[in-house]
Amino acid sequence: MSEIKKIEEVNEDISWRDITPGGIAPWAGGAEAFTTGDWRTMRPVLIEDKCTGCLLCWPTCPDTSIMPTDDGKIKYDYDHCKGCGICVETDRS
Amino acid sequence: MPYNFKKTAQKPERFTGGHRMCAGCGAPVVVRTVLRALKTEDHAVVANATGCLEVSSSIYPYSAWKDSYIHSAFENAAATVSGAEAAYVSLKKQGKIPYDAKFIAFGGDGGTYDIGFQSLSGAMERGHDMVYVCYDNEAYMNTGIQRSSSTPKFADTTTSPAGSVIPGKLQYKKDLTKIMAAHGIPYVGQSAPMKNFRDLYEKSEKAIYTQGPAFLNVLAPCPRGWRYDTAIMMELIEIAVDTCVWPLYEVVNGEYHLSYKPKNKRPVEDWLKPQGRFKHMFIPQNRHLIDEFQAYVDKEWDNLLKLCGEK
Amino acid sequence: MLRQIDPDVVAAFPITPSTEVPQYFSQFVANGQVRTEFVAVESEHSAMSACIGAEAAGARTMTATSSQGLALMWEMLYIAASMRLPIVMTTVNRALSAPINIHNDHSDAMGARDSGWVQIYNENNQEAYDSLIMAIRVAEHADVQLPVMICYDGFITSHSVENIMLLEDDLVKSFVGEYKPQYSLLDKEHPVSMGMFDLPAFYFEHKRQQAEAIKNAKQVLIDVQNEFAKISGRQYGLFEEYKLDDADIAIVIANSTAGTAKDTVDMLREQGVKAGLLKIRLFRPFPADEIVKALSHVKAVAVMDKAEGFSAAGGPIFVDVRSAMYGKADGIKVINYIYGLGGRDVGVYDVKRVYDHLQTIADSGQIDNLYNYLGIRE
Numbered sequence: 001m002s003e004i005k006k007i008e009e010v011n012e013d014i015s016w017r018d019i020t021p022g023g024i025a026p027w028a029g030g031a032e033a034f035t036t037g038d039w040r041t042m043r044p045v046l047i048e049d050k051c052t053g054c055l056l057c058w059p060t061c062p063d064t065s066i067m068p069t070d071d072g073k074i075k076y077d078y079d080h081c082k083g084c085g086i087c088v089e090t091d092r093s
Numbered sequence: 094m095p096y097n098f099k100k101t102a103q104k105p106e107r108f109t110g111g112h113r114m115c116a117g118c119g120a121p122v123v124v125r126t127v128l129r130a131l132k133t134e135d136h137a138v139v140a141n142a143t144g145c146l147e148v149s150s151s152i153y154p155y156s157a158w159k160d161s162y163i164h165s166a167f168e169n170a171a172a173t174v175s176g177a178e179a180a181y182v183s184l185k186k187q188g189k190i191p192y193d194a195k196f197i198a199f200g201g202d203g204g205t206y207d208i209g210f211q212s213l214s215g216a217m218e219r220g221h222d223m224v225y226v227c228y229d230n231e232a233y234m235n236t237g238i239q240r241s242s243s244t245p246k247f248a249d250t251t252t253s254p255a256g257s258v259i260p261g262k263l264q265y266k267k268d269l270t271k272i273m274a275a276h277g278i279p280y281v282g283q284s285a286p287m288k289n290f291r292d293l294y295e296k297s298e299k300a301i302y303t304q305g306p307a308f309l310n311v312l313a314p315c316p317r318g319w320r321y322d323t324a325i326m327m328e329l330i331e332i333a334v335d336t337c338v339w340p341l342y343e344v345v346n347g348e349y350h351l352s353y354k355p356k357n358k359r360p361v362e363d364w365l366k367p368q369g370r371f372k373h374m375f376i377p378q379n380r381h382l383i384d385e386f387q388a389y390v391d392k393e394w395d396n397l398l399k400l401c402g403e404k
Numbered sequence: 405m406l407r408q409i410d411p412d413v414v415a416a417f418p419i420t421p422s423t424e425v426p427q428y429f430s431q432f433v434a435n436g437q438v439r440t441e442f443v444a445v446e447s448e449h450s451a452m453s454a455c456i457g458a459e460a461a462g463a464r465t466m467t468a469t470s471s472q473g474l475a476l477m478w479e480m481l482y483i484a485a486s487m488r489l490p491i492v493m494t495t496v497n498r499a500l501s502a503p504i505n506i507h508n509d510h511s512d513a514m515g516a517r518d519s520g521w522v523q524i525y526n527e528n529n530q531e532a533y534d535s536l537i538m539a540i541r542v543a544e545h546a547d548v549q550l551p552v553m554i555c556y557d558g559f560i561t562s563h564s565v566e567n568i569m570l571l572e573d574d575l576v577k578s579f580v581g582e583y584k585p586q587y588s589l590l591d592k593e594h595p596v597s598m599g600m601f602d603l604p605a606f607y608f609e610h611k612r613q614q615a616e617a618i619k620n621a622k623q624v625l626i627d628v629q630n631e632f633a634k635i636s637g638r639q640y641g642l643f644e645e646y647k648l649d650d651a652d653i654a655i656v657i658a659n660s661t662a663g664t665a666k667d668t669v670d671m672l673r674e675q676g677v678k679a680g681l682l683k684i685r686l687f688r689p690f691p692a693d694e695i696v697k698a699l700s701h702v703k704a705v706a707v708m709d710k711a712e713g714f715s716a717a718g719g720p721i722f723v724d725v726r727s728a729m730y731g732k733a734d735g736i737k738v739i740n741y742i743y744g745l746g747g748r749d750v751g752v753y754d755v756k757r758v759y760d761h762l763q764t765i766a767d768s769g770q771i772d773n774l775y776n777y778l779g780i781r782e
Binding site for chain 3: 136138140147148151152153154156158159160161162163164165166168169172173174175176177178179180181182183184186187190192194211212214215216218219
């Protein structure tokens with residue numbers, strides 16, 4: 001059994017000889033490579049001027065798609081944001 | 094150390110995006126917060142019961158877990174993680190593990206209140222150094238919103254449908270948090286992700302870093318099963334707490350402590366109204382259902398206040 | 405033997421007749437004679453679940469059960485094998501309910517024959533002891549990475565007092581060696597996810613790989629047995645042939661009744677009957693070609709099953725043996741006997757009736773009854 005090094009090598013061409021035994025995934029957090037941004041129907045947009053950097057929206061995101069930035073504000077990860085709107089509503093309140 | 098919300102934002106994320114939970118799901122919000130309470134340097138072994146969280150966060154080869162993760166079946170997350178903890182104790186004793194590891198199991202209410210209840214009770218009784226976290230969304234959501242013993246009375250689910258004769262589920266929600274407290278384990282907490290997440294973060298930290306078994310019961314809204322607009326999740330959680338439908342409290346070494354007492358206890362209608370699963374309670378001839386729901390919440394809240402020495 | 409192997413974790417639940425295994429072992433733990441963490445779980449389902457968690461965390465893990473306990477583990481047996489976790493379990497064979505019965509037959513282990521575990525059946529305490537030590541090496545071998553079940557008969561073997569040859573502690577320790585898993589949940593530098601959700605794009609490949617692993621177990625067992633012979637002087641095969649070389653009639657049988665049947669063979673040989681015996685040892689994977697070869701010269705064979713498979717087409721060992729022979733040994737008459745269910749005693753003369761039946765078939769070239777029950781009251 002050959003050793004797979006990269007998550008990208010596990011695709012629909014992979015042979016049973018090369019696949020990881022028992023479905024083990026030695027790529028912790030490998031889901032980051034899977035985009036869910038195309039699920040989105042509503043897109044959150046940061047209004048830079050109005051963001052106070054309170055960060056209250058950051059932990060409410062089910063998709064870990066709000067990242068605190070060095071300037072004390074946040075940015076969105078549109079690769080994974082599914083557009084649920086929780087952050088928008090949190091911000092409004 | 095006092096809770097510093099902004100400092101917690103500097104800790105590395107241990108649960109990534111790219112999982113396939115529904116948009117607006119409460120479970121990953123719970124998971125992120127619990128894992129954030131780990132010390133950055135500590136290794137975690139996470140066990141997960143079969144359920145929404147499991148099927149969506151570990152679709153081969155994409156794992157949303159940055160710590161070690163194991164799923165084996167539905168009813169045995171507690172037993173599975175207890176085995177991993179036993180391995181740690183043995184290998185540590187033999188000098189083969191030079192660092193600290195923490196053991197956390199996540200299960201939905203189906204995997205915790207119902208099918209996983211025996212293995213949970215067993216693991217807690219045996220005294221493993223572990224935390225079991227129930228993300229409680231009050232039904233079997235993964236299979237399509239079937240009632241569990243955690244589903245509240247009168248909720249409309251696909252196996253307790255509200256019909257012309259029967260008004261949804263006929264039984265009250267099982268009080269699992271108190272049942273776990275009755276195990277005499279060192280730490281039990283009931284929490285919810287809300288406001289600046291202090292309650293859930295602090296309870297997670299205590300649960301993880303208390304020697305011995307700990308149990309956390311955390312409300313995790315499900316927009317599909319509860320039928321509410323995804324965006325209002327945080328508000329809905331506050332309503333659950335302010336109506337005393339989901340009180341925040343902890344039981345430390347057998348002593349009950351209330352974590353939060355609403356200044357103005359809101360009527361249960363505020364909780365029931367935004368959720369489609371309770372819609373049938375609002376037709377005029379069903380007013381008595383709301384009254385019964387209110388009376389039940391009042392009685393339970395009163396009992397809790399007594400247990401917590403607040404009354 | 406568990407003490408000598410000194411596993412990292414044992415998780416077990418009491419059930420007759422395997423209870424004494426964890427019971428005596430927990431005394432070793434209490435006396436500090438082993439380094440093992442003993443997890444006294446609240447059910448067999450949790451026993452296997454805890455074994456899965458422990459083995460996944462890189463601990464050498466063992467357990468024991470019987471009958472209903474194995475039945476309650478069923479779901480987790482498949483998961484342990486499919487997650488490629490080399491847990492080793494002694495299965496002290498006992499009949500399955502209902503009606504509840506605490507005595508020996510093989511209905512428990514036979515029901516688990518398709519769970520992906522390597523299964524080795526054992527005639528007596530010496531063989532069970534030796535097999536358990538070898539099982540560690542087979543299970544953990546890089547080409548296998550599968551759980552192994554060591555089966556022996558409840559009460560008849562498990563509670564019998566026999567003299568057996570033990571190996572020195574150090575010898576066992578060096579034979580089993582240190583466990584070095586490729587992946588472990590406790591490996592901080594290389595966190596892994598195990599037991600993931602497979603979509604149709606990958607599930608089939610994982611199963612095909614698992615099938616290859618259990619196929620590999622045969623050669624690995626041969627190698628380990630050869631190595632074991634060097635330290636113990638006891639050489640095992642994939643199965644045992646007893647006076648089979650020149651036999652005209654033979655039975656195929658597993659576990660303790662093989663001992664009884666050997667006496668029958670001796671008795672018949674004294675009478676000039678060319679009787680022989682093939683004792684099943686490795687049952688999963690099934691050494692089909694080797695068994696066919698060993699039986700290729702006989703005229704009639706009775707396959708003895710101590711489990712009613714309820715297929716209405718013969719017991720589990722019969723089905724496998726006959727299927728293996730199809731197209732390769734078609735001239736040989738093969739019949740099935742179900743025997744000894746729920747601990748029904750089977751003596752030398754009971755087995756003789758089977759050989760008498762085989763002799764009639766060998767002489768006439770005709771099978772009268774394909775499926776037979778030994779000693780049932782009609």
